[in-house]
Amino acid sequence: MKESLGANGLILNEPLLWEKGKKGRSGFSLPRRDVESSPPGQGLTCEGPDLPDLSEIDVVRHYTRLSQWNFGVDTGMYPLGSCTMKYSPKTNEKQANLAGFAGAHPLLPAALSQGVLRMMFELQQYLAEITGMDAATLQPAAGAHGELTGMLLIHAFHKSRGERRSKIIVPDTAHGTNPASAALCGYSPVSVKSNNQGILSVEAIAEVMDKNTAGIMVTNPNTLGLYEENIHKIAETVHAKGGIVYCDGANMNAVMGVARMGENGVDVMHLNLHKTFSTPHGGGGPGSGPVCVKKELEPFLPVPRVMEENGIYRLSEDFPESVGRMQAFHGNVGVMIKAYSYIRSMGPKNLKKASQLAVLNANYIKERLKGTLHLAYDRPCMHECVFSDEYQTAHKITTIDMAKRLMDYGFHPPTVYFPLVVHGSIMIEPTETESKEDIDQFIEAFKTIANEAGSNPDLLHDAPKRCKVRRLDETTAARKPCLAG
Amino acid sequence: MRYLPHTSEEIASMLEVVGVDDLDSLFSTVPEECRFPADLDLPVPLTEWDLNAHMQAMANDMAVSPEYKVFVGAGSYEHFVPASVSYLLGRSEFVTSYTPYQPEMSQGTLQAIYEYQTLTARLLGMEIATASHYDGATALAESLLMAIRVTKRKRVAVSSLIHPLYRRVVHTYFEPTGYEVVELGYLENGVTDLTDLDNMEDLAALAVQSPNFFGCIEDFQAVGEKAHDRQALFIASFTEALSYGLLKNPGSQGADIACGEGQSMGIAQTFGGPALGMLASRKKYMRSLPGRLVGQTKDLDGKRGFVLTLATREQHIRREKATSNICTNNSLCALAAAMYMASVGGTGIRELARLNHDKAEYLKKELKSAGLAITFDNPTFNEFVVEFPAGFQAAYERLLEKKLVAGLPLAPYYPELANHYLLCVTETRSKEDMDSLVREVAS
Numbered sequence: 059m060k061e062s063l064g065a066n067g068l069i070l071n072e073p074l075l076w077e078k079g080k081k082g083r084s085g086f087s088l089p090r091r092d093v094e095s096s097p098p099g100q101g102l103t104c105e106g107p108d109l110p111d112l113s114e115i116d117v118v119r120h121y122t123r124l125s126q127w128n129f130g131v132d133t134g135m136y137p138l139g140s141c142t143m144k145y146s147p148k149t150n151e152k153q154a155n156l157a158g159f160a161g162a163h164p165l166l167p168a169a170l171s172q173g174v175l176r177m178m179f180e181l182q183q184y185l186a187e188i189t190g191m192d193a194a195t196l197q198p199a200a201g202a203h204g205e206l207t208g209m210l211l212i213h214a215f216h217k218s219r220g221e222r223r224s225k226i227i228v229p230d231t232a233h234g235t236n237p238a239s240a241a242l243c244g245y246s247p248v249s250v251k252s253n254n255q256g257i258l259s260v261e262a263i264a265e266v267m268d269k270n271t272a273g274i275m276v277t278n279p280n281t282l283g284l285y286e287e288n289i290h291k292i293a294e295t296v297h298a299k300g301g302i303v304y305c306d307g308a309n310m311n312a313v314m315g316v317a318r319m320g321e322n323g324v325d326v327m328h329l330n331l332h333k334t335f336s337t338p339h340g341g342g343g344p345g346s347g348p349v350c351v352k353k354e355l356e357p358f359l360p361v362p363r364v365m366e367e368n369g370i371y372r373l374s375e376d377f378p379e380s381v382g383r384m385q386a387f388h389g390n391v392g393v394m395i396k397a398y399s400y401i402r403s404m405g406p407k408n409l410k411k412a413s414q415l416a417v418l419n420a421n422y423i424k425e426r427l428k429g430t431l432h433l434a435y436d437r438p439c440m441h442e443c444v445f446s447d448e449y450q451t452a453h454k455i456t457t458i459d460m461a462k463r464l465m466d467y468g469f470h471p472p473t474v475y476f477p478l479v480v481h482g483s484i485m486i487e488p489t490e491t492e493s494k495e496d497i498d499q500f501i502e503a504f505k506t507i508a509n510e511a512g513s514n515p516d517l518l519h520d521a522p523k524r525c526k527v528r529r530l531d532e533t534t535a536a537r538k539p540c541l542a543g
Numbered sequence: 544m545r546y547l548p549h550t551s552e553e554i555a556s557m558l559e560v561v562g563v564d565d566l567d568s569l570f571s572t573v574p575e576e577c578r579f580p581a582d583l584d585l586p587v588p589l590t591e592w593d594l595n596a597h598m599q600a601m602a603n604d605m606a607v608s609p610e611y612k613v614f615v616g617a618g619s620y621e622h623f624v625p626a627s628v629s630y631l632l633g634r635s636e637f638v639t640s641y642t643p644y645q646p647e648m649s650q651g652t653l654q655a656i657y658e659y660q661t662l663t664a665r666l667l668g669m670e671i672a673t674a675s676h677y678d679g680a681t682a683l684a685e686s687l688l689m690a691i692r693v694t695k696r697k698r699v700a701v702s703s704l705i706h707p708l709y710r711r712v713v714h715t716y717f718e719p720t721g722y723e724v725v726e727l728g729y730l731e732n733g734v735t736d737l738t739d740l741d742n743m744e745d746l747a748a749l750a751v752q753s754p755n756f757f758g759c760i761e762d763f764q765a766v767g768e769k770a771h772d773r774q775a776l777f778i779a780s781f782t783e784a785l786s787y788g789l790l791k792n793p794g795s796q797g798a799d800i801a802c803g804e805g806q807s808m809g810i811a812q813t814f815g816g817p818a819l820g821m822l823a824s825r826k827k828y829m830r831s832l833p834g835r836l837v838g839q840t841k842d843l844d845g846k847r848g849f850v851l852t853l854a855t856r857e858q859h860i861r862r863e864k865a866t867s868n869i870c871t872n873n874s875l876c877a878l879a880a881a882m883y884m885a886s887v888g889g890t891g892i893r894e895l896a897r898l899n900h901d902k903a904e905y906l907k908k909e910l911k912s913a914g915l916a917i918t919f920d921n922p923t924f925n926e927f928v929v930e931f932p933a934g935f936q937a938a939y940e941r942l943l944e945k946k947l948v949a950g951l952p953l954a955p956y957y958p959e960l961a962n963h964y965l966l967c968v969t970e971t972r973s974k975e976d977m978d979s980l981v982r983e984v985a986s
Contacts, residue, residue: 075658
């Protein structure tokens with residue numbers, strides 16, 4: 059085996075911001091005062107906020123040290139299932155920082171914003187093409203925001219036909235945000251179980267679909283990493299009762315150029331630019347969750363919409379049936395620029411290749427680890443595979459112990475305990491940007507850990523040992539919350 | 544393609560392990576009728592160098608500072624951002640990590656967000672703040688829904704001087720819920736008219752923005768008392784977080800929730816997003832808060848550390864009964880804000896806020912001397928409303944050609960305010976910029 063990635067580095071301690079600094083220091087070049095002072099009226103002002111005073115180098119060292127306690131895709135393999143932690147190309151960051159984009163005010167006349175409007179218009183077209191849909195909005199800020207947008211579109215669609223439906227079908231293999239997004243829109247989610255193959259059966263849907271059900275929220279490929287093979291028939295069943303098919307497209311990285319949801323019976327879906335289209339996750343955001351729709355839902359899309367006529371771009375509010383605005387301005391434009399750059403750098407063939415290699419990597423891991431870990435569904439998978447800790451429970455080792463031990467070997471753990479349909483689940487999504495040798499090293503690490511589970515389980519119980527901190531007391535954190543210093 | 548590391552030999556050996564002949568055969572579980580038989584109709588790939596040229600050409604087709612002098616704020620403000628902040632924010636350990644589900648490997652993000660929560664709470668005079676929301680508008684919508692949960696009442700009152708686009712977002716969120724949103728009018732001096740509240744029963748929340756959309760400073764103390772008389776929550780909304788470097792903060796004036804836009808704290812404007820939804824509250828509402836929270840705790844050795852906490856409020860645990868559906872938030876923007884607040888510091892932020900205020904006062908005074916009417920005589924921060932002569936639209940268009948944007952026309956948002964413009968001055972506008980604006984609009 060190659061030398062392990064795990065090692066002790068030069069990691070420094072660093073206090074909290076307000077435990078540093080001295081009153082009177084500054085890390086900011088205060089702009090020249092070229093007007094006279096004119097203090098506001100009495101009673102309007104305060105002492106000023108209690109923020110620490112720090113020098114520029116205080117701040118630079120603080121955040122440099124903090125950054126070294128973090129692990130990112132640029133550090134190493136980050137196989138979080140359903141999160142698509144692929145490499146985020148550096149040129150995309152550069153494009154988003156171009157002064158013409160970064161300095162743009164959102165409310166100037168369209169004639170002064172042609173460049174960014176063109177980028178948005180073309181990105182909408184690319185996303186519609188990739189999904190096989192008719193139109194797109196870029197306004198939603200994240201995946202869950204896209205789901206909410208989709209639910210609002212479905213609500214507006216039924217309302218326009220004089221209907222108010224109260225339920226929506228959400229399978230047990232859907233993403234965790236789905237029920238909450240549906241509830242925000244007043245729908246009560248109806249849970250449907252996947253079958254023994256890990257996918258939805260037409261019968262299970264037919265049983266619950268009725269005229270009071272607005273539609274279905276299906277994640278395809280689902281959170282078991284499996285393609286919903288019956289999606290066509292399921293869509294027919296839902297449509298027959300006047301329902302709408304929503305697809306959570308968070309897992310689109312599996313099928314770019316291979317399958318288009320528009321041709322799979324889907325009426326509305328969201329994409330995560332921060333998953334499939336390589337924009338970085340930023341430690342939890344900002345993301346971007348565009349929503350693509352079929353013609354019948356287009357009148358309800360959020361406003362303003364980006365329009366084009368003879369090469370001139372403008373924003374239009376002229377859609378009386380629109381659900382309204384999802385954000386104050388036009389969405390997370392900085393994220394859109396990165397996704398646009400990605401699509402333009404990749405082109406159609408490489409996007410398809412990316413999906414093929416993502417699926418190859420996942421199946422390779424599945425095959426090579428399935429003797430070591432219990433494989434929940436032994437079938438060809440898409441972009442991720444789901445194992446469990448069933449083989450390790452005899453040694454009193456659980457999923458979390460193996461996850462923590464992976465850190466000592468220099469890998470970020472996979473998604474754990476999700477999806478809920480598999481007890482003690484370990485959900486691995488390598489993405490296409492991991493090379494075979496990195497994946498081999500990850501597999502070897504997991505095999506070593508499985509051996510340690512039998513020979514020296516305390517190594518796992520005590521893990522991680524090489525991070526800045528050891529396991530943290532999350533129970534006390536929640537019982538006696540300390541949320542500010 | 545440089546982002547795809549596989550050689551053809553590696554692909555062949557991996558296919559063998561999987562037991563299929565070629566890449567297409569990996570998709571055997573995708574039924575034939577679900578397959579896309581053609582090639583995607585997308586542009587052919589660009590090299591890195593061609594992409595640079597293509598993107599630069601589009602970026603050039605934009606009107607931005609310093610070439611353009613833009614006197615527009617209205618929720619997106621041009622402020623100087625220190626190079627140190629942009630540089631630190633680009634560190635890929637922060638940029639390429641996920642939501643910190645595995646705290647031992649994410650202490651950098653977690654401590655930084657804990658610090659952001661603390662600095663934000665201090666700026667707003669509140670006890671606690673969330674880890675971030677998408678923008679000021681969605682933070683307001685979520686705050687109003689939170690007030691409905693807390694009070695178990697179904698009606699909210701919202702000032703018509705809250706940013707018009709924020710109110711649009713509130714209506715979008717509220718449309719399917721059946722909850723009622725009542726809009727309150729405004730008085731001649733440019734502040735919210737609270738008289739309609741006198742006959743209003745069963746109010747969950749009263750939301751008022753200060754400085755409001757006209758730039759005027761509202762009497763938060765009085766607003767809070769009105770809300771509390773009705774056992775409603777007082778929600779203080781804002782679009783310009785920097786104003787609290789100088790003005791009394793929401794918490795000191797009785798706000799139960801403070802929510803708004805944090806873009807001014809070191810975040811690029813980027814055509815309006817990504818931005819930063821700040822949301823803070825009193826501690827007693829902690830378990831009703833939407834969104835993520837970072838808390839302090841200890842590790843097995845008793846060492847200080849940080850974790851995501853109170854997750855039982857959240858979508859992945861509570862499912863449809865969660866306090867919000869938010870999952871991915873705007874974490875990196877929160878990090879930018881913390882870095883900015885740390886760089887500017889307590890002393891600096893007060894000076895900077897004062898400079899914004901004083902510059903806006905200078906422009907106001909000069910416009911007055913040039914014979915223009917300042918519509919509302921209420922005190923303002925860095926924005927105010929001016930009335931230009933009838934037919935000013937043509938002059939406005941001419942000024943655009945001279946690369947000068949003379950404010951935001953208010954008529955599309957407030958039809959009664961024809962010829963009225965909202966002007967904004969930050970520290971980025973020099974005296975010369977302002978003098979030339981006055982010369983142009985007065986001529």
